[in-house]
Amino acid sequence: MEFDILILGSDANAYYMARCAHEAYHKKAYLIGKDRLAFTKFSNILKIQYESDLWNEKRFVEIINSFAKKRKEKKVLTISTNETYSEFLMNNKKILESNLVFSEPPIDILKNLTNKENFYKTYKNRGLDFPDTFYFDCTKNTILPSTLTFPIIVKPANVISYNHLNFEGKNKIYKIENQEELENTIEKIKNAGYEDKLIIQEYISGDDSYLFDAVVYVDLNGKVKVLSFAQIGLQERSKSMVGNAAVLINGFNTFEGNTEEMKKKIENFMEGISYRGFAEFDMKYDQKTKRFKVLEINARQGRCSYYISALGANLVKILVDDLIYKIDIPKQVLTEEILLSFVPKKIIKKYIENPAFQKEALYLWKQKKVVFPMIYKKDKNWKRFLMIRKRLYHYTIEYKNSYWRS
Secondary structure, X not given: OOEEEEEEOXXXXXXXXXXXXXXXXXXXXXXXXXXXXXXXXXXXXXXXEEOOOOOOHHHHHHHHHXXXXXXXXXXXEEEEOOHHHXXXXXXXXXXXXXXXXXXXXXXXXXXXHHEHHHHHXXXXXXXXXXXXXXXXXXXXXXXXXXXXXXXXXXXEOEHHHHHOOOOOOOOOOEEEOOHHHHHHHHHHHHHOXXXXXXXXXXXXXXXXXXXXXXXXXXXXXXXXXXXXXXXXXXXXXXXXXXXXXXXXXXXXXXXXXXXXXXXXXXXXXXXXXXXXXXXXXXXXXXXXXXXXXXXXXXXXXXXXOOHHHXXXXXXXXXXXXXXXXXXXXXXXXXXXXXXXXXXXXXXXXXXXXXXXXXXXXXXXXXXXXXXOOOOOOOOOOHHHHHHHHHHHHHHHHHHHOOOOOO
């Protein structure tokens, strides 16, 4: 059966999904994006169309329906790389062209995962552990609890609404050290036009190596078919990227937490809520309770999820086999060690605080068991080559000047 691949978005996630498509099928994917981001704009493995009003839901439907109508004889595997496009797809499923195929969770589940207040409240008794959490309503004079123990974490409950705002000092996540800083941060976010809840959450102590990542795929029959579990050594350090892994090792854990038990919890949870498609779990190991606490679940593949392709679970092939060919995908619990890195080796040597993790990362690098999501030898473009070199250089500056401290 003939099919085309359409990727929605133009960030790093979009790039490695195009790479997965090229690696699996040796053909270019199509991309419709809002912004000319460097990750994708110089690529030779993509056919790119930019639409400045792609975040307008009505125009979104018109744009991708127009794309699909030109290919009526083919299925169009449609891949979202962010929550906005995922919601647009599910909101308009009945009026989208029938040859557009995609795997997204039901809209109520999608909204529960996207809105962090809904997420913590809806799933608090579903077998997962969460950090202690308080909700601050930016539309009311909510009284802050007097029992807050600093440092704490502040982040938006409504990720989609927050992502559409631009203001000076905007962070993806805020680590707050005292009451005055908390009040100033809330005021800044309110003044920017944010009119929803903020999550005020306990800070689980520990450096970046206390963070963990899991990638999950649930097929059309509601069964978990792919599951990874990776320890993060470094997270990104720019204001808009903190919370995203920069270095991780799949199948590795330097702590006492029972990873097999946590993987079973993840599998039971995803099948129990009738999820469909890819998801990424962001977790942090709590050394006090010896448990992995779930910080959030992204209702899509994450920015760092490419590593599962290097372990034989090509993300695009999984979607094609499940959604287009309707193949019963064999279950893969990915335990093999592999290193994923967005940063150069010198960053690993200088900034990873966990010596056991650092040692293993450098060993895997030496053994060539390392993958770089943004570096694809078959994507030959000198502008892209220069962009990658520049990006690697800028990591030195970002880590040196980072506002984030463990």
